[in-house]
Amino acid sequence: MLLTSIIQGMQFDIVQGDLNKDIKAIAYDSRNVTKDGIFVAISGFQFDGHAFIHNAIKQGASVIISEKAITVDKGITVLKVANSRNALANVSSNFYNNPTENLNLIGITGTNGKTSTTYFVKSIYEEARKSIALIGTLGTVMNNKVVKNKNTTPMSLDLQYFFSEMVTEKIDNCIMEASSHAISLQRVAYSKFNTAIFTNLSPDHLELHKNMEEYFGEKAKLFKMTSDYNIINADDYYGQQLIEMVKNDNPKLITYGIHSKADICATDIHYAFDHTLYTVNTPTGSVRIKVNLPGDIYVLNSLAAIACAYSNGIPLELIQSGINNIKTIQGRFEVIYEKDDFKVIVDFAHTEDALQKTLSIMRPFVKGKIILVFGVYADTSENGTEKRQGMGRVAAEFADFSIVTLDNPKQHNPSIMINETTEAIIRNNGDFEAIPDREKAIQHAIRISKDNDMIVIAGKGHETTQIIGDTEIPFNEKEIILDALAEKVSL
Structure with a gap:
């Protein structure tokens, strides 16, 4: 494709070189550059792509897009831009022929509930015989093929490639998790969203966004990128703010909720440990819904999916079947083992709000104790301290006994992470033990448990690795749990 076509719509200054070049590929990692390619130099959090420009040229880059002044051979075209991330999104969309113009793209954002909602939406669309792909925390899913994503929402170049593959494979719809990082870092820029869904907002990722207002502001941007529908949780405080913000915009506003007045609402709710029954009420009818996951969390997440499907014209009987077809979601209140009243559950709850809701769901069904194993990933800033x-506090108030361990400590000081968490438990009169080694912490929880107890392993959910320092090691909680149970039985 000609460079002039690829840079259509991009604001830039020509530093040097020819725009009439044939381009074969685009890269933002110099190691992936190929002959006659564009290298987009991005100033990252750990590495600055501008430091690798000469490597990219050696690899065959004929065009450099840069935020900084650089000196290279005269044969190389250099385009200077204000924001390389935005430029990458722009050229990527153009290079892949703006694929989202040929998709019904649904974006979902919020602190918690994104993954389960995407799977509810996917199941409903499949029940309605509508082709749909999924992009999110558990990977990119197209025609039953799963590709692991490095991030919840991939970089814009990778994202546009996936979109183009969907178009090629004649997939009409895509449901995608749009993280606050992705919105802030321009990964979803130049993507045409038909529908946006807002689940909820509670403190998380404040190492990037600094405060809740900034965090909310990034999430809200998605709802200014839609053409058809904005679907918002009316029960959430920030959802109410978002409703006020977009209620006069052209995309149709659809609200959902349990406790607040909403277009799509749940009534007559019956709770059990392994499912929830409720009646969903819509402007054109009602139907009984069974969600095979417990608690209001999954009532709300399924309502979001129902609102999305309903607004896109899917009949209620197909919506009903689609929700019921989801029997479990990896790492989301996933029961790994159960025998009578004893259960071991793995859950992705990694925020204060999510952990409190998970433990609250369990409490009415526990005959013994709730034993919680958890760690808190957050940096060592003031915001990280507040999260820990x-x-x-939640562990002290909602669990009977906590084992404080590590999540993905990465580069941060494990002692600080453990100590700040345990200090809060002590302050709130909780009972706990600190075991930094996560595998040993899980094993200890199994060892001390009794027949009527419930154990919840919180924070990592679906993840099968643990990151300590720069090293990512295999870490499968399901295997650790089952091995520990087998060892306990043999004693």
């Missing part, structure tokens, strides 16, 4: 203290 908040989750420590």
Whole structure:
């Protein structure tokens, strides 16, 4: 494709070189550059792509897009831009022929509930015989093929490639998790969204966004990128703010909720440990819904999916079947083992709000104790301290016994992470033990448990690795749990 076509719509200054070049590929990692390619130099959090420009040229780059002044051979075309991430999104969309113009793209954002909602939407669309792909925390799913994503929402170049593959494979719809990082870092820029869904907002990722207002502001941007529908949780405080923000915009506003007045609402709710029954009420009818996951969390997440499907014209009987078809979601209140009243559950709850809701769901069905194993990933800033203290408070108030361990400590000081969490438990009169080694912490929970107890392993959910320092090691919680149970039985 000609460079002039690829840079259509991009604001830039020509530093040097020819725009009439044939381009074969685009890369933002110099190691992936190929002959006659564009290299987009991005100033990252750990590495600055501008430091690898000469490597990219050696690899065959004929065009450099840069935010900074650089000096290279005269044969190389250099385009200077204000924001390389935005430029990457722009050229990527153009290079793949703007694929979202040929998709019904649904974006979902919020602190918690994104993954389960995407799977509810996917199941409903499949029940309605509508082709649909999924992009999110558990990977990119197209025609039953799963590709692991490095991030919840891939980089814009990878994202546009996936979209183009969907178009090639004649997939008409895509449901995608749009993280706050992705919105802030321009990964979803130049994507045409038909529908946006808002689940909820509670403190998380404040190492990037600094405060809740900034965090909310990034999430809200998605709802200014839609053409057809904005679907918002009316029960959420920030959802109400978002409703006020977009209620006069052209995309139709659809609200959902349990406790607040909403277009799509749940009534007559019956709770059980392994499912929830409720009646969903819509402007054109009602139907009984069975969600095979417990608690209001999954009532709300299924309502979001129902609102999306309903607004896109899918009949209620197909919506009903689609929700019921989801029997479990990896790492989301996933029961790994159960025998009578004893259960071991793995859950992705990694925020104060999510952990409190998970433990609250369990409480009415526990005959013994709730034993919680958890760690808190957050940096060592003031916001990170607040998150650890908040989750420590929840552990003290909602679990009977907590084993504080590590999540993905990465580069941060493990002692600080453990100590700040346990200090909060002590302050709130909780009972706990600290075991930094996560595998040993899980094993200890199994060892001390009794027949009527419920154990919840929180924070990592579906993840099968643990990141300590720069090293990512295999870490499968399901295998650790089953091995520990087998060892306990043999004693």
